[in-house]
Amino acid sequence: MTWKRDGFESHEGEVGVVLADGTEPGPVYFDLGSGGHFHESTDWWAYDGTFRRPTAMALRGRCACGWRGERTFPIDWQQVDSHDPDAYDISGPERDWEAHLDEVAARAVPLPEDLVVLLRQLHERLDELVDDHPLAVVKAAGELEAAVAFFGPLAARMVTRSEQLPLAHVAEVLGMTEQAAGSRLRHYEYMDR
Known part of the structure; x- marks a missing residue:
């Protein structure tokens, strides 16, 4: 199970695990029978110690950006239902990830209120139209694409040509990782070519 927040796609969160020595293990592998391919997983419940897999002692929040929660939450393996591990309480790690996303959002550049x-009105209106007038929505999508194709490259070029805006800063104000910010800038910068 992963956690997502609209507008922060490069900050996908999930439950991470911590071993007794304080380290975070790599993925575990499952041999599903004959064949050269082994399924791998980083799902928290896979670290239960069976089949020589590591035994996790605690849970913590983690994010695709590399963030790891400082707080850990002990795992009571006696309370984990092997047939329904999602029933186990993982709210602590999720709350920590939410707090991390709140911090990311606070550093991100806010859009002007108007x-x-x-944008909210546009979403609502397109939602109203899509069932009864899908061609109008297709036409509106084309208009939006034209606006993005004009303004996206213009803005991306202004950002990439500014020597005062290092990629780390751009990533922070966009609320994404450096890799995602660089990818977005390149996407828009070369969109009209």
Whole structure:
């Protein structure tokens, strides 16, 4: 199970595990029978010590950006239902990840309020139209694509040509990882070519 928040796609969160020595293990592998391919997993419940897999002692939140929660939550393996591990309480790690995302969002550049209102109204109006007038939505999508194709490359070029905006800063104000920010800038920068 992963956690996501709209607008912060490069910050996908999940439950991480900690071993007794304080380290975070790599993926575990499952031999599903004959064949050269082994399924791998980083799902927290896979670290239960069976079949010589490591035994996790605690849970913590973790994020695709590399963030790891400082707090750990002990695992009571007696309370984990092997047939339904999702029933186990993982709310602590999830709350920590949510707090991490709140911090990321606080550092991100806010959109002007009038633009937030316009975008919300646009989403609502397109949602109203899609069932009864899908061609109108297709036409509106084309108009939006034209606006993105014009303004996206213009803005991306302004950002990439600014020597005062290192990629780390761009990533922070966009609320994403450096890799995702660089990818987004390149996507828009070369969109019209």
